[in-house]
Amino acid sequence: MPEISDAAQPSPQSVRRGASMRHWIKSRLGVDKAIGFTIMARGWSSLAGIVTVLLIAHFLTPGEQGYYYTFGSLIALQIVFELGFSFVILQMASHERAHLTLSPGHVLTGDPVAHDRLASVLQKTVRWYTTAAVILGAFLIAAGTHFFSSHQRMGPNVAWHLPWYCAAVAATLTFQLDPLLSFMEGCGFVAHVARLRFLQAAVGSLLAWMSLLLHHGLFAPAMMILGNAAVSATWLSRHRTLLLPLLRRNPGGHKIHWMREVWPFQWRMAVSWLCGYFIFQLYNPVLFAYHGAVVAGQMGMSLSLVNALLSVSISWINTKAAPFGALIARKEYGALDQMFFRAMWHSTVVCIVGAVVIWIGFFYLNLAGYSFAHRVIDPMSLAFLLATVPINVITFAEATYLRAHKQEKFLFVSILGAILVGSSTLFLGKYYSATGVTIGSLAVGLIMGLPLGTYTFLKYRRIWHAK
Numbered sequence: 253m254p255e256i257s258d259a260a261q262p263s264p265q266s267v268r269r270g271a272s273m274r275h276w277i278k279s280r281l282g283v284d285k286a287i288g289f290t291i292m293a294r295g296w297s298s299l300a301g302i303v304t305v306l307l308i309a310h311f312l313t314p315g316e317q318g319y320y321y322t323f324g325s326l327i328a329l330q331i332v333f334e335l336g337f338s339f340v341i342l343q344m345a346s347h348e349r350a351h352l353t354l355s356p357g358h359v360l361t362g363d364p365v366a367h368d369r370l371a372s373v374l375q376k377t378v379r380w381y382t383t384a385a386v387i388l389g390a391f392l393i394a395a396g397t398h399f400f401s402s403h404q405r406m407g408p409n410v411a412w413h414l415p416w417y418c419a420a421v422a423a424t425l426t427f428q429l430d431p432l433l434s435f436m437e438g439c440g441f442v443a444h445v446a447r448l449r450f451l452q453a454a455v456g457s458l459l460a461w462m463s464l465l466l467h468h469g470l471f472a473p474a475m476m477i478l479g480n481a482a483v484s485a486t487w488l489s490r491h492r493t494l495l496l497p498l499l500r501r502n503p504g505g506h507k508i509h510w511m512r513e514v515w516p517f518q519w520r521m522a523v524s525w526l527c528g529y530f531i532f533q534l535y536n537p538v539l540f541a542y543h544g545a546v547v548a549g550q551m552g553m554s555l556s557l558v559n560a561l562l563s564v565s566i567s568w569i570n571t572k573a574a575p576f577g578a579l580i581a582r583k584e585y586g587a588l589d590q591m592f593f594r595a596m597w598h599s600t601v602v603c604i605v606g607a608v609v610i611w612i613g614f615f616y617l618n619l620a621g622y623s624f625a626h627r628v629i630d631p632m633s634l635a636f637l638l639a640t641v642p643i644n645v646i647t648f649a650e651a652t653y654l655r656a657h658k659q660e661k662f663l664f665v666s667i668l669g670a671i672l673v674g675s676s677t678l679f680l681g682k683y684y685s686a687t688g689v690t691i692g693s694l695a696v697g698l699i700m701g702l703p704l705g706t707y708t709f710l711k712y713r714r715i716w717h718a719k
Contacts, residue, residue: 304461325537377432551689
């Protein structure tokens, strides 16, 4: 084998500079490996989202665009069946995993009680999601068929039946697999799952683009979801040496008593998750019903940009949910607060900067008269919509912190927010279209969501950590 010359090898100075740069990124920007992969995944999703938006504008009619984005809003109804279980799974797993050691060969050692309880968490997860997935598939097909059939007369004739059925079936597959990823995150595979999310985003986007380029654009949501499911299934199969022994293990008398230990937390999470639909997913169906597919498509494309910004911004918080749980289990509250406030600061700053950049970009497109600008809502409505994102980031961060204690104290905030946002969306959306919807949502966030959420966060943080 030929020797590598000294000139081809990195110098000690370059190695030190590389290490120094990595240290600066981690210490100053708070970007560790898990956050790095998460930002890559969501950054890819954001950039890919721009490509998708351009392809949609080119290959889909304004009416088909409305169906495309309303598919996503209806698929989000799976939240009714998910019941916030995935976050519960992550926290239950992280609290038990804190007392166990995992070898490179995926062998768990340590407290046998924690081992049994961890196995019980996984077993209950698989049983629940297998049953719920069947019900979900039937529900989505029936609900979507009724909704689109009822409102099809308001817009152009679109062949939506088969694309919708495919999207609904694909959603049931990811519905079964995603909670297993939450379990793996709770077991310490945060960076691995973050890297997996990046691969999911890439594969899903490529399959969606293929559908659009082949002039089968309404199949793009189904193809994107199927891509995610295929990547998840492949990755999970490689970790069967951890999962299968846990599925086969008999937890005996140490199994999780769901009704006593988990249900008091989960039902509150379920209600909060369901309220999230009325806060974040009601815009498109309401605008579709009252103003037709074209207006719904404009809102859908605007929401895709806003959701991409939100997704990237909360990376610093999302990747810390499992570490939060582990620190709480060990009662290391000082380290918990240091990690949390730093992550929230980074998330908020990124969100504000991103919102300003997006608005300036679309304001320029409107001034320059680009036709693409008319595929999104008007600049004033877009400004109101973007202004809600930093509020959502802060509220999400505070809720994640409290939920890491395996308690749901944002229930009242979620219910009140759902009632107010849902009511304003139904009323203002009917009479004032996209402008009314965005103004109503921003007003609720400023007047109720942020103040009440912060009060709840400070109150319970003080009470729990004083014990």
